[in-house]
Amino acid sequence: MTAEPDIDSIAADLRYKLTARLADAGRLHSPQWRAAVEAVPRHEFVRRFYRETDAPGLTTWAPVTPELSGAEEWLRQAYADDTLITQFDGREIDWTDPQPISGAHPTSSSTLPALVVTMLEELHVHDGMNVMEIGTGTGYSTALMCHRLGARQVTSIETDPDIAARARDALNRCGYAPRLIVGDGLAGDPGGAPYDRTIATCGVRHIPHAWVRQTRPGGIVLTTLRGWMRSLGLVRLTVGHDERAEGRLVAGDPSFMIARQQDAPESLGMIPGPEAGVSRSTPYGPDTLTRPGSGFVAQLAMPGARFFTMPADDGTPCTYVLDDESFAVLTPKSGDEWHVRQGGSVALWDVLEDSLDTWRAADSPMPTEFGVTVTAKDQRVWLGSPDGPNWRLPIPAEDTDSSA
Numbered sequence: 497m498t499a500e501p502d503i504d505s506i507a508a509d510l511r512y513k514l515t516a517r518l519a520d521a522g523r524l525h526s527p528q529w530r531a532a533v534e535a536v537p538r539h540e541f542v543r544r545f546y547r548e549t550d551a552p553g554l555t556t557w558a559p560v561t562p563e564l565s566g567a568e569e570w571l572r573q574a575y576a577d578d579t580l581i582t583q584f585d586g587r588e589i590d591w592t593d594p595q596p597i598s599g600a601h602p603t604s605s606s607t608l609p610a611l612v613v614t615m616l617e618e619l620h621v622h623d624g625m626n627v628m629e630i631g632t633g634t635g636y637s638t639a640l641m642c643h644r645l646g647a648r649q650v651t652s653i654e655t656d657p658d659i660a661a662r663a664r665d666a667l668n669r670c671g672y673a674p675r676l677i678v679g680d681g682l683a684g685d686p687g688g689a690p691y692d693r694t695i696a697t698c699g700v701r702h703i704p705h706a707w708v709r710q711t712r713p714g715g716i717v718l719t720t721l722r723g724w725m726r727s728l729g730l731v732r733l734t735v736g737h738d739e740r741a742e743g744r745l746v747a748g749d750p751s752f753m754i755a756r757q758q759d760a761p762e763s764l765g766m767i768p769g770p771e772a773g774v775s776r777s778t779p780y781g782p783d784t785l786t787r788p789g790s791g792f793v794a795q796l797a798m799p800g801a802r803f804f805t806m807p808a809d810d811g812t813p814c815t816y817v818l819d820d821e822s823f824a825v826l827t828p829k830s831g832d833e834w835h836v837r838q839g840g841s842v843a844l845w846d847v848l849e850d851s852l853d854t855w856r857a858a859d860s861p862m863p864t865e866f867g868v869t870v871t872a873k874d875q876r877v878w879l880g881s882p883d884g885p886n887w888r889l890p891i892p893a894e895d896t897d898s899s900a
């Protein structure tokens with residue numbers, strides 16, 4: 497007869513090792529957050545999940561549960577420094593017979609622990625502070641904050657009712673009872689404001705001004721900014737006295753799933769006909785959109801754009817950049833040259849080239865050289881200082897305060 501594995505002691509050992517790895521990697525510094533990672537049982541928040549496989553081709557995820565994988569393997573994966581997916585395409589997973597999933601769009605997860613602790617450290621909390629979290633997800637990061645600050649100091653908002661219900665159960669099982677709200681976290685929590693700290697674990701295209709209004713002057717708003725092409729990075733804003741917030745990008749790499757209400761529309765828009773627009777040559781090919789530095793600049797310069805590559809009738813690869821009713825189409829010319837054909841109200845590739853010139857003139861700085869200023873009317877990402885070159889973030893009319 498084989499003995500049942502002792503889940504609690506295996507989990508405690510794995511937690512200890514995860515904590516040490518995060519500390520060795522320079523992600524976890526403060527004793528209080530270290531104690532939280534050592535104490536909070538991540539496996540209680542990820543009883544069933546999907547993990548990305550290394551299968552070639554389309555990204556594929558495989559299900560992991562104690563029943564499918566064995567308790568010890570499930571625990572090992574629950575304490576890996578990995579993102580564990582718990583929902584795709586906004587739909588609940590049928591766990592009666594879970595199958596590998598490909599070509600889907602993850603909509604909820606337990607975030608990579610290294611990123612969770614980086615954000616918690618960057619939040620600069622002190623005892624007695626209250627925190628509003630947007631994106632409860634599995635509840636794991638909520639639990640870490642409850643351990644650090646006390647559950648009474650923590651409010652967390654989740655837009656998806658099924659996910660929120662599972663997080664509530666997991667938090668309760670672990671003995672934490674923070675204030676949990678089901679709703680659109682972009683509106684914040686006017687009833688619980690003011691908060692000392694606001695942290696979002698979903699990405700946003702612009703900073704919801706409600707977060708600034710609901711965070712105390714001197715307080716911090718920490719979130720990832722992203723567009724429909726890529727992430728811009730993690731930004732930490734300090735709130736001022738006049739509903740203004742300002743701060744720098746503190747890391748350029750993290751990418752979060754975008755807030756559901758800000759996700760790109762399903763349709764990419766009209767593909768321009770072969771004769772539409774005006775052509776010229778350009779030294780900037782499609783890889784300008786995907787390389788780390790120039791891709792960051794492209795996201796700033798064309799905040800509403802998306803792109804894809806598709807062969808034309810004669811087989812020539814065409815990269816379409818579409819933004820509202822404007823377009824740029826790139827096709828190979830010769831050597832390092834490309835043809836760009838542009839049309840619509842904005843010459844997208846001209847705008848991108850101007851921004852790239854500005855960036856290159858400043859020695860191609862890293863994202864951490866950029867900062868963000870938020871007011872009730874406007875939001876800008878700047879290079880170097882608030883007076884430096886800047887790019888507007890796309891803000892819908894409902895998120896600007898016309899009385900300000």
Ligand SMILES: C[S@@+](CC[C@H](N)C(=O)[O-])C[C@H]1O[C@@H](n2cnc3c(N)ncnc32)[C@H](O)[C@@H]1O
Binds near residue numbers: 635
């Ligand atoms: C990356 S997951 C959160 C990870 C979580 N903090 C954890 O540790 O498990 C992002 C979550 O944000 C939620 N979300 C997306 N848009 C939202 C919104 N507008 N308001 C609140 N939650 C939102 C998603 O449903 C998803 O559960």
